Amino acid sequence: MINLIINKISRLLSGIGHRMIARIWRLGAGARLFMLAIIYSGESFKRFHLTLREIYFTGVMSLLIIIVSAFFVGMVLALQGYNTLQKYGSSEAIGVLVALALVRELGPVVTALLFAGRAGTAITAEIGLMKTTEQLSAMEMMAVNPIARVVAPRFWAGVISMPILASLFSMVGVLGGYLVAVPLIGVDEGAFWSQMQANVDVRADIINGVIKSVVFGVACTMIALFEGFDAPPTAEGVSHATTRTVVISSLTVLGLDFVLTSFMLVV
Amino acid sequence: MERTKIDLWVGIFVALGAAALLGLAMKVGNLTSNTIGETYHVSAAFENIGGLKPNAPVKSAGVVVGRVAEIGFDPKTYEAIVTIKIDKRYEFPKDTFANIYTAGLLGEQYVGLEAGGEDDVLKSGDKITQTQDAIVLEKMISQFLYSKASETEADKGAEATSPAASKEGKSTELGDAPF
Numbered sequence: 001m002i003n004l005i006i007n008k009i010s011r012l013l014s015g016i017g018h019r020m021i022a023r024i025w026r027l028g029a030g031a032r033l034f035m036l037a038i039i040y041s042g043e044s045f046k047r048f049h050l051t052l053r054e055i056y057f058t059g060v061m062s063l064l065i066i067i068v069s070a071f072f073v074g075m076v077l078a079l080q081g082y083n084t085l086q087k088y089g090s091s092e093a094i095g096v097l098v099a100l101a102l103v104r105e106l107g108p109v110v111t112a113l114l115f116a117g118r119a120g121t122a123i124t125a126e127i128g129l130m131k132t133t134e135q136l137s138a139m140e141m142m143a144v145n146p147i148a149r150v151v152a153p154r155f156w157a158g159v160i161s162m163p164i165l166a167s168l169f170s171m172v173g174v175l176g177g178y179l180v181a182v183p184l185i186g187v188d189e190g191a192f193w194s195q196m197q198a199n200v201d202v203r204a205d206i207i208n209g210v211i212k213s214v215v216f217g218v219a220c221t222m223i224a225l226f227e228g229f230d231a232p233p234t235a236e237g238v239s240h241a242t243t244r245t246v247v248i249s250s251l252t253v254l255g256l257d258f259v260l261t262s263f264m265l266v267v
Numbered sequence: 268m269e270r271t272k273i274d275l276w277v278g279i280f281v282a283l284g285a286a287a288l289l290g291l292a293m294k295v296g297n298l299t300s301n302t303i304g305e306t307y308h309v310s311a312a313f314e315n316i317g318g319l320k321p322n323a324p325v326k327s328a329g330v331v332v333g334r335v336a337e338i339g340f341d342p343k344t345y346e347a348i349v350t351i352k353i354d355k356r357y358e359f360p361k362d363t364f365a366n367i368y369t370a371g372l373l374g375e376q377y378v379g380l381e382a383g384g385e386d387d388v389l390k391s392g393d394k395i396t397q398t399q400d401a402i403v404l405e406k407m408i409s410q411f412l413y414s415k416a417s418e419t420e421a422d423k424g425a426e427a428t429s430p431a432a433s434k435e436g437k438s439t440e441l442g443d444a445p446f
Contacts, residue, residue, distance in 0.1 A: 049273075056273045060280045099295045164284025171287035174295055193294070202296040210288070 030226040033147070037155045037225070040148035050153040051160075058119040058154070058221075059161030063168070065118055066111060070102075070169040073110060074176025077101055081177075082185055091187055095196035098177035099170075103200060103209045107170035109257050112216035115162060116249035120224035123154055124245040127228025128238035151225050158221025159214065166213035208264045212257065219256060220249045306352035307391035308336060311365045311378075316347045317401025319367055319376045325351045327380040332357045335378060351378055358388040367401035376401060 044051045081097040127150065130136050136146045174196075181187045200206065224245045231241035316338065325333035333353035341348050353359070362383030369376050389395070 052277050053273055055277050055280065060276045063280065063283075103291065103295065161280075164281060164287075167284055167287040167291060171290045171295075174291075196295055200296045202292050206288075206291050206296050 026226075026230065029230065030222065033151065033226050033229060034222050036147045037151045037222075040145060041152040041156060043145075043148040044153040044156050050149070051156050054153045054157030055161055057122070058115075058157050059164060062115060062118045062161070062165060065114055066165050066169050067172050069110065069114060070107075070172035071176040073106060073169075074098060074102065074173030074178075075180045077106075077173070078177035078180035078185070082181065082187070091185075092191035092195055094177070094181050094187055095192040096199045098181070099174050099196045099200050100205060102170045102173040102177075103205045105257070105261075107173065108166045108209050108212040108216055109253060111162065111166040111169045111213060112220055112253040113250055115158075115165065115217075116220045116224070116246055116253070119158065119161075120220050120245045120249050121242050123158075123221070123224040124228040124231070124242045125238060127151075127154075127225065128231035128233075128241050131229065131231060132233040132235075132238060134233075151229070154225060155221050158224075159217045162217025162220070163210050163213045166216075167210065170209065204264075211264075212260050215256060215260060216253050219252050223249045223252060305355040306333060307355060307389075308350055308352050309389050309391070309393050309395060310348055310350045311395035311398050312341065312344065312346040312348055313365075313367065313398050313400050314346055315400040315403060316349060316367055317369075317376055317403055319349065319378070319401065323375065323377050325353060325378045325380060327357070327359070327382065332380065349378065353380075353389075359383075360385040361387045361389060361393070362397065363389060363395055364397045364399070365395045366399040369402065 077098045078094055081094045082091055085091045085093055085097065127136075130150065136150070139146045139149060178192065182189045182192055227241040227245045227248070228238075231237045319335060319338065321335050321338055323335045324331045325335060333351050335349060336352045337350040339348040339350070340346075349365075351365075359380060360383045362385045364381040364383065366379045366381065367376055368379045383397075
């Protein structure tokens with residue numbers, strides 16, 4: 001009886017340990033892939049059309065979802081903000097609220113979440129399938145480094161696309177907020193823009209937002225690339241890897257956002 | 268053939284991103300209004316600056332004429348030394364008065380300059396001698412309470428000398444107040 005309990009506990013503990021070790025192994029492998037991608041990224045700039053093609057697939061193809069969601073996010077921010085602000089008689093501050101919320105937080109974060117869902121999954125599935133169909137091995141046979149040819153261009157495409165998408169998100173969101181606040185609700189147009197300009201700082205708010213989106217770009221793209229590279233070469237393995245990309249990217253983005261914000265607000 | 272099409276789309280994409288960033292900087296942010304031309308620095312000592320922060324506006328007659336450059340502390344006089352930069356286009360007399368005001372009831376604090384009457388103007392490195400501190404709400408409340416308390420003390424003194432008046436004194440609202 002006691003033996004049985006001890007047996008169960010030890011199996012539970014060893015299960016936890018096994019999983020921990022697997023996680024740490026994956027973390028190390030991911031870091032190694034990240035380093036390799038940076039070391040071999042010379043080719044993705046020398047043959048820039050490879051990177052251009054990936055920017056097209058990750059960035060340009062994400063434009064629609066980013067712009068449409070930014071528009072609605074901006075509009076709903078203005079509606080909600082107006083609802084509360086007019087209780088305090090300061091409905092002109094709605095421009096500040098919409099702009100700061102978008103530029104500081106929602107722009108980079110929501111873009112990164114959408115990017116993980118829209119482009120990250122595509123990257124993972126593509127690389128996972130390349131691995132499953134042994135295209136990566138074929139490249140190695142032809143003395144083509146798959147990290148230089150496949151990973152690095154996608155990495156740089158993600159890092160370049162993310163800040164562009166995030167600034168578009170913020171700008172379109174502000175326009176959406178403007179559309180609801182000024183023509184629809186009737187907030188004074190001059191007050192809307194001037195209060196916004198008085199309270200949004202270029203360096204502290206806009207540049208920090210761009211820095212955030214670059215960091216999220218690195219994180220999201222790297223996670224997607226690693227999950228694809230690490231996927232077991234089966235249909236099930238690729239599907240699991242795709243799911244993990246979204247889950248891990250989202251959690252990483254939200255966690256990183258807190259860390260970055262605390263750094264930016266303190267410093 | 269395919270490649271040129273992709274090039275075009277990526278070009279549009281990057282241009283859109285640059286336009287959005289420029290729009291954010293110009294229309295949403297304060298890149299345009301923040302730039303003051305050439306400036307000269309003037310310092311002023313305050314006993315208490317309240318919540319004044321670097322880069323707070325310096326206004327004269329409600330117009331922004333400069334910004335707070337630096338806030339320091341003088342360990343000898345225990346005063347705050349506020350260095351402000353003022354636009355070169357605006358010259359102020361030597362006896363200009365520097366106040367710290369609050370925008371709105373609980374808004375941000377800024378430095379207000381009230382021009383004096385002298386002919387000599389402030390130059391870079393000069394010191395404004397006439398200053399007025401920030402109004403600290405807690406200080407004002409405690410002063411108010413203190414003055415009320417001393418009033419009632421005086422009332423009690425008057426009551427002691429003339430017992431007939433004491434009943435009238437009690438009936439006033441201030442006599443029953445906890446302070």
